[in-house]
Amino acid sequence: AQSVSQHNHHVILSEAASLELGCNYSYGGTVNLFWYVQYPGQHLQLLLKYFSGDPLVKGIKGFEAEFIKSKFSFNLRKPSVQWSDTAEYFCAVNAPGGYQKVTFGTGTKLQVIP
Amino acid sequence: DAGVIQSPRHEVTEMGQEVTLRCKPISGHNSLFWYRQTMMRGLELLIYFNNNVPIDDSGMPEDRFSAKMPNASFSTLKIQPSEPRDSAVYFCASSLFGGEQFFGPGTRLTVL
Numbered sequence: 001a002q003s004v005s006q007h008n009h010h011v012i013l014s015e016a017a018s019l020e021l022g023c024n025y026s027y028g029g030t031v032n033l034f035w036y037v038q039y040p041g042q043h044l045q046l047l048l049k050y051f052s053g054d055p056l057v058k059g060i061k062g063f064e065a066e067f068i069k070s071k072f073s074f075n076l077r078k079p080s081v082q083w084s085d086t087a088e089y090f091c092a093v094n095a096p097g098g099y100q101k102v103t104f105g106t107g108t109k110l111q112v113i114p
Numbered sequence: 115d116a117g118v119i120q121s122p123r124h125e126v127t128e129m130g131q132e133v134t135l136r137c138k139p140i141s142g143h144n145s146l147f148w149y150r151q152t153m154m155r156g157l158e159l160l161i162y163f164n165n166n167v168p169i170d171d172s173g174m175p176e177d178r179f180s181a182k183m184p185n186a187s188f189s190t191l192k193i194q195p196s197e198p199r200d201s202a203v204y205f206c207a208s209s210l211f212g213g214e215q216f217f218g219p220g221t222r223l224t225v226l
Contacts, residue, residue: 034214043205043217044157090157092215100212101147101170106156 002027004093004105012111013081021076021108023065023091033074034092034102035065044090050074061085086112116140118218120206126224132194135221138187139208147215148181148191149205157205163189196225 003026013019025031035047048059055067065076074091091105119138127133139146147162161171166183174181178197183189193200203222207215 032212043219044207044215045217046214049214094212101159101162102209102212102215104157104159 002031002093002095002103004091004103006089006091006105006108008108009106010109010111012113014113015083016080017112019076019078019081019085019110021089021091021110023074023076023105025072025074025091025093025103027072027093027095029095031093031095033065033067034094035059035063035074035076036090036092036104038088038090038107040087047076047089081110081112083112083114086110118206118208118216120204120218120221122221123219124222124224126226127196128226129197130195131225132192133196133200133223133225135191135204135206135223137189137191137206137218139189139206140216141187143208143210143216144186145209145212146183146189147207147209148189149207150202151205151220152202160191193223196223198225201225 005024007022033050036044037047038044047063048057050057050067058064063078067074088107088109090107092102094100094102121136145164148160151157160173161181163183181191201224203220205220207217209215
C-alpha cells in the first residue's frame with residue numbers, strides 16, 4: 001500500500017521568505033505525484049503534478065516541485081512567498097494505469113505573515 | 115465546464131435525522147471519491163467508485179454511512195442516523211483514469 005508523509009504540520013514564514021515543504025512517499029513502483037492547495041474556506045485545487053519526464057515540475061503561482069526518485073521525495077518550493085499563499089498544502093500519490101485511488105498526506109498549514 | 119457540483123452547500127440537522135449529500139462529477143470522468151475533512155482528523159477518504167462501482171469503502175466510518183452511484187453523473191452519501199461527531203466538510207471529487215482529482219466545493223454538515 002502506498003503512503004505519504006508530510007513532516008511539517010504548520011509552517012510560519014514572513015513575506016518574501018523562501019518556502020520548501022517536504023513530502024516523502026512509500027510505494028515500490030512507478031508513481032504519479034501531486035501537490036494540492038486548499039485556501040481558507042475553499043476546496044482543494046491542483047498546484048502541480050508529475051507523471052513522467054522532467055523531474056522538476058513547475059505549477060501555478062510560481063510553485064515548483066522536484067521529484068527525486070532515489071529519496072522517494074517530491075518537495076514543494078517557492079522562492080518568495082506572499083501573504084496570499086497562506087493555505088494548507090497537500091501532497092498526494094497514486095499508481096498510474098487506471099483505477100488507483102490517490103493517497104493524500106496529512107497536509108501542511110502555511111501561514112505567511114505580512 | 116461546471117466542475118464538480120455538490121449539494122447542499124450547508125446542512126444543519128439534528129441528531130438522529132437522515133442526511134443525504136449529493137454529487138455530480140465532471141462529465142466523462144470515470145472515478146468518484148467522497149472525502150470528509152475535520153480539524154481533528156484532517157482529510158479522510160471515505161469511499162471511491164470506478165465506473166459507478168464501489169471499489170474501496172474501507173474509509174466509511176460505520177454502518178450509518180452509505181454511498182451509491184446509480185449512474186455516471188450522480189452519487190449520494192447518506193448518513194442515517196446522524197450524530198454530532200459526523201459534523202464535518204464532505205467533499206466529492208472526480209477524476210479520469212486515476213489522474214488529477216477535481217474537487218467540488220464541499221458540503222458543510224453540522225449535526226446538533
